[in-house]
Amino acid sequence: MSSTTRILGIEGTAWAASAALYDSESDDVYIQSDAYEPDSGGIHPREAAEHMHEAIPRVVADVLEHARETADSASEPRVTDGSDRSSSRQRDSPIDAVAFSQGPGLGPCLRIVGTAARTLSQTLSVPLVGVNHMVAHLEIGRHTAEFDSPVCLNASGANAHLLAYRNGRYRVLGETMDTGVGNAIDKFTRHVGWSHPGGPKVEQAATDGEYVDLPYVVKGMDFSFSGIMSAAKQASDDGTPLEDVCFSLQENVFAMLTEVSERALSLTGSDELVLGGGVGQNARLREMLEDMCDQRGADFHAPKPRFLRDNAGMIAVLGAKMYNAGETIALEDSRVDPNYRPDQVPVTWRSAESELVVGRGDDDTEVRGAEALVDLDPTAGRVRKRRVAKTYRHPDLDDRLRRERTTLEARLTSLARRAGVPTPVLSDVDPLEATIELEYVGDADLRDGLTRERVRAVGRHLATLHEAGFVHGDPTTRNVRVSSERTYLIDFGLGYHTDHVEDYAMDLHVFDQSLVGTADDPEPLREAVQAGYREVGRERVLERLRDVEGRGRYVDE
Ligand SMILES: C[C@@H](O)[C@H](NC(=O)OP(=O)(O)OC[C@H]1O[C@@H](n2cnc3c(N)ncnc32)[C@H](O)[C@@H]1O)C(=O)O
Ligand SMILES: Nc1ncnc2c1ncn2[C@@H]1O[C@H](COP(=O)(O)OP(=O)(O)OP(=O)(O)O)[C@@H](O)[C@H]1O
Ligand SMILES: [Fe+2]
DSSP states (O other), X not given: OOOOXXXXXXXXXXXXXXXXXXXXXXXXXXXXXXXOOOSSXXXXXXXXXXXXXXXXXXXXXXXXXXXXXXXXXXXXXXXXXXXXXXXXXXXXXXXXXXXXXXXXXXXXXXXXXXXHHHHHHHHHTOOEEEEEHHHHHHHHHHHHHTOSXXXXXXXXXXXXXXXXXXXXXXXXXXXXXXXXXXXXXXXXXXXXXXXXXXXXXXXXXXXXXXXXXXXXXXXXXXXXXXXXXXXXXXXXXXXXXXXXXXXXXXXXXXXHHHHHHHHHHHHHTOOEEEEESGGGGOHHHHHHHHHHHHHHTOEEEOOOHHHHSSOHHHHHHHHHHHHHTTOOBOGGGOOOOTTOOGGGSOOOXXXXXXXXXXXXXXXXXXEEOSSEEEEEETTTTXXXXXXXXXXXXXXXXXXXXXXXXXXXXXXXXXXXXXXXOOOOOEEEEETTTTEEEEEOOOSEEGGGSOOHHHHXXXXXXXXXXXXXXXXXXXXXXXXXXXXXXXXEEOOOTTOEEOOOHHHHHHHHHHHHHHHHHHOSSHHHHHHHHHHXXXXXXXXXXXXXXXXXXXXXXXXXX
């Protein structure tokens, strides 16, 4: 297709009133933005909407003028037989379509963007394209990296999640269980009296800091910031120097994001990672991700800052891909959605060949997991697992995590077997070397041999652990080994003792996300886990699971 596509994009989900022109032939992205800066506190939805009301018309007018000025040099719009997409451009329109952020975001802001987009589309007689803001954060990185099938870490203000493409959708492999990563940092800076946005200030202050211990919470590929944020506020109230708190906050929060990204690469078998979102402007976060990818031989790409923070360029670029796939919407379908999730979007603009092929070779004797190097000796029936140092993590944090997890893995693997769940028998533990030796079990990972029966067994096993008062912590389709007779749970390093229903539900949620991320037809399997769980466990946990799944985490003011 030689014709050029020209899309005008509009963004205004929270703080950035932004418009952009994308020209597919030159690949040029012209962006005009006007930021809302609160006088005090965080983002006030009403004030932000007032800002949009005032600034959106201005940035749109500017970009439209640019589009008119450059229209002559773009391929001449024609009104012909309709066989060529460029022919649909109206004779007097300098663009082919208007793309706008349809959600997620603050309702009052989104509505102003929606109205502006509808008006413009009617004035110019061009179609509308409704863009999911989070998918745009992801696609801009895939576009500028020219990666085929990356895992994407979205680290923005109101969100934090890992996405990977499977079966026509971007699946959420993991996400924050409470606030977005930028909002978490901004809340801390508000507490110490710094103005919004706090991220850049924390980055600045962190340069002179020293490491102090703070909480570190990951659950499979999910994570939570509430504990570390309260601890950081407390530490500063108690007089810990702010630069030390900022430094340690960055070290822990970004190490958590890097760890879950590595786990997603390991689970999907992808060797490409892209970063998206405003927090991606942080140099320390980019450094950690780069380092992690280097260590495991994966490619990392972070778009330029102008494409990381909220901007209409990413809306226009994805708008063009969607427009070319025929994804325009009628006026009556253009309503905005403050809770629009990325996995609700049918991805029609990508070819199916870019699907990841996952699986482990039969003759591999050394496997690199997300955390460990695992030497396999099926003949001798033995496995040696070594948690290697992660150079991206602060050495104090790294030592602590590797030692704790090795000890926990040993203890909980045995405890689970005593409770009646098949697990490998342990032969040696060395916490200082972060090494354990255990029995080789199963013929394949569950990921490579998914059946309803096996998944049902996992449901029963998880319920058995929960009834015994602990969680697995990282139940994925790679942390289950299967043979013709048995289904084993392995890799208990993220497990812990707890009697909270919420923790049990999270354990199930982590497994559920891994099914959605790795199975071709996850629905019957998702039902099978719950059926298995119901045989042994409590209904309350399943009820809580539905609650966890239903939580909207997008807008947090
Ligand atoms: C729904 C949408 O409105 C929302 N947008 C959003 O959060 O804006 P974004 O531009 O992606 O990210 C802003 C966040 O990015 C943080 N930030 C900016 N520069 C930073 C830096 N150098 N280090 C850490 N955080 C930084 C800010 O503190 C703020 O919390 C989202 O994408 O979640
Ligand atoms: N006891 C075992 N018997 C057979 N295979 C095993 C055993 N332990 C590990 N493996 C294999 O090695 C892979 C990685 O092991 P493990 O999950 O323990 O490492 P990890 O680094 O914690 O991985 P991740 O965090 O990605 O789950 C497993 O998916 C499995 O294929
Ligand atoms: Fe954003």
